[in-house]
Amino acid sequence: MTEVATSPTSDHLLVIIDPVARRTDGESARIAKDVLSAGASTKVCLPDGPEEFARALRRRGSRRPVLVGDDRALVRAVSLLHRQRELAGCVLSVVPVGPAVGLAAALGVPTGAVAAARAVLEGVERRRDLLVDDSDGVVLGTLRIPPVSAREADAETGAGARPWLRTCQSLVRTLVPARSSRPAVPEPGDVARPSRLRVEVDGVTLVDVGQPLEAVSVTPNGSGAADVEVRPVSVGAEAAPLWVAGRSVTVSGADFRYRADAVVSGPVRRRTWTVWEAALGLTLPG
Known part of the structure; x- marks a missing residue:
């Protein structure tokens, strides 16, 4: 994390209260609104869905955006600002508030409604690195690539034996977006099997498809690079994990899914993530 000891740029706040927060913990959302309204000039927005959420954020003007919501709402806001190329000039x-706030806590945001609202009013701007992929998706926390499921492995094997099935699968992939927001919940009987992927860091191959993998993880380390951990499948003696740091990570091979900020995306056959240094400005306690 790159720290910038500066005060927030505006005392005029646009408070966007996500509908999930209102539905799951309306009392905490109300407390946050009251604390913020007592300490600054606020305009409160209550969007009913993603389109209104995006419209409110886009039309914020000179007001500093304050999100009252869970991790999914946080990722949505950062993604929107990134795609509008407005992250650099926005705090x-x-x-x-909501069912899942672990990511916000990991970023240093207080999880109590009162403490977090006071940090909005009294905190300082701190900059964090992001991972940005080649489809313009952002990752705030850790990126993880788990083993493929038995169902996926069987599908690949069957498709290899039956060309017509592979053609159908390819057609489906062109019709269904690769990025998915479904939770990573394994289906009954869906046993994980090792992945066979090529992992390249800054253009250098760390592991190739001949080495089966248990998992891959990529985490920005706060210095403009990412820590990459690759866990090979152990055969006999336990295989030691591979560690390396770099600015760009490319994973390719058979279709794979990846978990980024608790959201599962894919399947894809190739994806590159690049570290954007100090790309995200957050108001955190001083």
């Missing part, structure tokens, strides 16, 4: 404030 985002967050009051975590």
Whole structure:
């Protein structure tokens, strides 16, 4: 994390209260609104869905955006600002409210409604690195690539034996977006099997498809690079994990899914993630 000891740029706040926060913990959302309204000039927005959420954020003007919501709402806000190329000039404030706030906590945001609202009013801007992929998706926390499921492995094997099935699968992939927001919940009987992937860091191959893998993880380390951990499948003696740091990570091979900020995306056959240094500005306690 790159720290910038500066005060927030505006005392005029646009408070966007996500509908999930209102539905799951309306009392905390109300407390946050009251604390913020007592300490600054606020405009409160209550979007009913993603389109209204995006419209409110886009039309914020000179007001500093304050998100009252959970991790999914946080990722949505950062993604929107990134795609509008407005992250560099924007300081985002967050009051975590909702069913999942672990990511916000990991970023340093207080999880209590009162403490988080006070941090919005009294905190300082701190910059964090992001991972940005080649489809313009962002990752705030850790990227993980788990083993493929038995169902996926069987599908690949069957498709290899039956060309017509592979053609159908390819057609489906062109019709269904690769990025998915479904939770990573394994289906009954879906046993994981090792992945066979090529992992390249800054253009250098760390592991190739001949080495089966248990898992891959990529985490920005706060210095403009990412820590990459690759865990090979052990045969006999336990295989030691491979560690390396770099600015760009490319994973390719058979279709794979990946978990980024608790959201599963894919399947894809190739994806590159690049570290954007100090790309995200958050208001955190001083």
